[in-house]
Amino acid sequence: MSSGVKPGKYFVQGDEAIAEGAIAAGCRFFAGYPITPCSETSETMARRLPEVGGVCLQMEDELASIHAVGGASVGGLKAMTISSGPGISLKLEGLGWGIKNEIPYVVVDVQRAGPSNGVATRVGQGDFYTIRYGSAGGNSSIIALSPKSTQEAFDLTIECFNLAEIFRCPVFLLADETVGHTRELLLIPEESELKVVKRVKPTVPPEQFLMYPLDTPGVINYPFPNIGEGYGICVSPYTHNSKGYASTAQDMQEKMAKRLVFKVTENLDKLVRVEKQKMEDAEFAVVAYGGNARPAIAAVEMAREQGMKVGFFRPIIVWPFPDGEVLKVAEKVKNILVCELNIDGQLSREVARASKGKAEVYLLGSGGVEPHLPAQIFNEIRRLYP
Amino acid sequence: MSTVGETPNVLHPLVAKYLRKERMPHMACPGCGIGQVVHAVLLAVDELGLTPKDTVWVQGVGCNSRITYSTWVGDNVDAHHGRMFAVATGLKMARPDMNFICFTGDGDCGAIGGNHFIHACRRNLDVTAILFNNGIYGMTGGQVAPTSPLGAVTTTTPYGNIEDPFDMCQMAVAAGASYVARWRSTDFKPLANSIKKGIQTKGLAFIEVLLQCPTNFGRYVLKTSNPQDVLKWIKDHSVSQKEAKKISKEELAGKYLIGEFVYRPERTGIVERYQEFLKKYQKD
Numbered sequence: 001m002s003s004g005v006k007p008g009k010y011f012v013q014g015d016e017a018i019a020e021g022a023i024a025a026g027c028r029f030f031a032g033y034p035i036t037p038c039s040e041t042s043e044t045m046a047r048r049l050p051e052v053g054g055v056c057l058q059m060e061d062e063l064a065s066i067h068a069v070g071g072a073s074v075g076g077l078k079a080m081t082i083s084s085g086p087g088i089s090l091k092l093e094g095l096g097w098g099i100k101n102e103i104p105y106v107v108v109d110v111q112r113a114g115p116s117n118g119v120a121t122r123v124g125q126g127d128f129y130t131i132r133y134g135s136a137g138g139n140s141s142i143i144a145l146s147p148k149s150t151q152e153a154f155d156l157t158i159e160c161f162n163l164a165e166i167f168r169c170p171v172f173l174l175a176d177e178t179v180g181h182t183r184e185l186l187l188i189p190e191e192s193e194l195k196v197v198k199r200v201k202p203t204v205p206p207e208q209f210l211m212y213p214l215d216t217p218g219v220i221n222y223p224f225p226n227i228g229e230g231y232g233i234c235v236s237p238y239t240h241n242s243k244g245y246a247s248t249a250q251d252m253q254e255k256m257a258k259r260l261v262f263k264v265t266e267n268l269d270k271l272v273r274v275e276k277q278k279m280e281d282a283e284f285a286v287v288a289y290g291g292n293a294r295p296a297i298a299a300v301e302m303a304r305e306q307g308m309k310v311g312f313f314r315p316i317i318v319w320p321f322p323d324g325e326v327l328k329v330a331e332k333v334k335n336i337l338v339c340e341l342n343i344d345g346q347l348s349r350e351v352a353r354a355s356k357g358k359a360e361v362y363l364l365g366s367g368g369v370e371p372h373l374p375a376q377i378f379n380e381i382r383r384l385y386p
Numbered sequence: 387m388s389t390v391g392e393t394p395n396v397l398h399p400l401v402a403k404y405l406r407k408e409r410m411p412h413m414a415c416p417g418c419g420i421g422q423v424v425h426a427v428l429l430a431v432d433e434l435g436l437t438p439k440d441t442v443w444v445q446g447v448g449c450n451s452r453i454t455y456s457t458w459v460g461d462n463v464d465a466h467h468g469r470m471f472a473v474a475t476g477l478k479m480a481r482p483d484m485n486f487i488c489f490t491g492d493g494d495c496g497a498i499g500g501n502h503f504i505h506a507c508r509r510n511l512d513v514t515a516i517l518f519n520n521g522i523y524g525m526t527g528g529q530v531a532p533t534s535p536l537g538a539v540t541t542t543t544p545y546g547n548i549e550d551p552f553d554m555c556q557m558a559v560a561a562g563a564s565y566v567a568r569w570r571s572t573d574f575k576p577l578a579n580s581i582k583k584g585i586q587t588k589g590l591a592f593i594e595v596l597l598q599c600p601t602n603f604g605r606y607v608l609k610t611s612n613p614q615d616v617l618k619w620i621k622d623h624s625v626s627q628k629e630a631k632k633i634s635k636e637e638l639a640g641k642y643l644i645g646e647f648v649y650r651p652e653r654t655g656i657v658e659r660y661q662e663f664l665k666k667y668q669k670d
């Protein structure tokens with residue numbers, strides 16, 4: 001089967017870069033349900049996947065697509081689904097099944113202005129907590145990466161697939177309409193330059209293999225056998241023991257919950273990716289993520305031109321939240337301005353929590369539709385600058 | 387004889403061959419029809435010579451899934467309530483070489499998973515789906531199902547069900563499944579043969595079984611806890627297609643037709659078509 005990598009220089013949208021990244025990462029199953037602003041990914045997958053021997057399906061809804069993706073991954077294929085706000089709400093049901101059974105796959109959320117159908121074609125950043133806490137029942141951790149450009153849409157999609165295999169869990173690419181629809185340069189390197197993680201396979205005979213490592217909760221790179229390989233795997237929606245048999249025992253629930261949370265929290269060092277600009281001498285920090293990082297960086301440059309010591313900070317892996325890195329920022333500066341495309345201040349609340357009172361945290365929120373303007377952010381910096 | 391709670395030391399040969407001993411005995415209520423259906427499935431599997439390496443059991447959520455899940459010696463995949471067909475679609479497309487025997491309930495398939503069911507039939511997904519129709523929600527304790535008879539008193543229709551029931555087989559026929567049949571849990575041989583035929587059929591085989599649920603259907607709808615009374619009700623409310631031709635429309639009202647409704651093995655489905663499609667569009 002072809003690697004599907006198409007090295008070269010392209011002028012494409014973020015949505016298309018996500019599709020190319022997925023194929024380069026080895027994704028061979030895609031199921032989706034059309035929604036703006038991410039239909040271009042589905043359309044690209046529909047054209048490209050058959051070329052590389054993969055399966056692309058448009059399912060009857062988002063519930064079906066995420067469950068089909070879970071099924072395909074259990075069947076041995078790297079798989080991905082995509083949606084935006086209203087569809088992500090539907091996908092959350094299936095996500096719980098994926099998390100609980102430790103099934104590797106990627107879910108892309110190209111955020112738009114919400115709630116509900118909101119403004120279908122325009123940007124928003126309201127799903128930050130939805131993807132972290134939306135899956136029923138809690139007792140789980142989630143990994144989410146957020147690109148700011150077309151190039152990152154490609155690169156981070158590959159990283160999402162890699163982390164999904166390493167951590168054996170669904171991983172989110174938390175994009176937004178700005179990223180999805182920005183058409184800009186994409187460089188696809190040679191296949192040999194790409195780091196693609198293969199699915200880990202059991203090395204022990206079936207009698208010795210336990211599907212779920214409940215007694216070693218923090219372990220990663222844990223194998224996932226394919227169906228039909230004789231391992232007799234058990235996947236279900238119920239709390240399970242190490243073999244996957246349903247259990248209602250409290251200690252089993254406790255073990256499973258710890259496994260699902262600790263495999264992420266005990267490996268936090270492997271899950272920190274942040275971008276820092278001009279932070280060395282900064283007395284004021286601007287924080288933003290995803291597509292909204294772009295006007296924020298422009299505003300920081302404007303402030304620097306005016307002689308203000310302003311730096312920029314961005315979580316690239318947004319979940320687990322980079323508490324330690326944010327605390328370092330907070331210990332350095334007096335004020336932090338968080339710019340995000342929701343009025344309720346989701347990212348800013350996390351920044352405030354992680355800052356532990358070491359800096360004042362301010363929110364520049366917006367209901368979405370347009371990203372922030374650099375001038376708007378700059379004015380806010382000037383107003384708050386000590 | 388074994389005592390209560392102890393695993394009997396003599397297992398049925400089909401159980402010994404295909405089910406996980408440590409998962410026996412299963413959890414169905416005494417007198418429930420689920421065991422009869424599982425028996426027919428095992429017979430079909432055995433007669434076709436299927437093995438744990440080439441066959442996967444897939445479930446939804448409900449009594450039937452609770453009893454069949456993680457009992458097959460091979461791989462077991464249990465989906466969320468209603469999502470069995472969606473998960474099976476991903477599984478089958480990833481592994482077209484394997485057999486998928488899928489278990490679903492009337493609530494699972496007809497209510498919460500209704501849309502996935504219709505679309506799986508439309509795609510004519512090449513799996514064998516067995517619908518355990520007990521006319522009520524068993525696992526959650528006797529609530530009305532989309533298959534409950536008109537007038538049925540259940541825990542959520544204390545004044546009687548005012549909605550007409552679905553005919554799931556007619557829906558499967560209309561939506562495009564390759565093979566559709568309905569049996570009673572007591573039609574052991576025809577049921578086992580039908581499952582065999584279903585497994586051998588390309589495209590979706592949908593086999594509905596009317597089964598007795600003494601615990602809930604019996605208790606609430608028929609006011610009896612005796613499985614025989616429920617079986618008698620099923621017998622009185624079902625008629626073979628041949629007999630049906632001889633009786634009046636009035637007599638047929640509210641009765642389930644038994645037998646095969648459609649067999650169109652020539653009809654292709656998504657699995658085969660995708661393989662053809664790849665031959666055309668795959669580049670390298």
Ligand SMILES: Cc1ncc(C[n+]2csc(CCOP(=O)(O)OP(=O)(O)O)c2C)c(N)n1
Nearest residue numbers: 448449450467491492493494522523524525
């Ligand atoms: C999303 C969701 N909704 C509701 C339930 C609760 N629930 C479990 S089984 C069931 C009904 C199953 O009925 P049916 O498919 O007829 O199977 P039976 O138990 O009668 O065999 C319901 C509503 C659930 N598990 N998940």
Ligand code: SF4
Nearest residue numbers: 414415418449524599
């Ligand atoms: S509740 Fe009904 S369907 Fe469920 S196991 Fe008991 S008798 Fe069978």
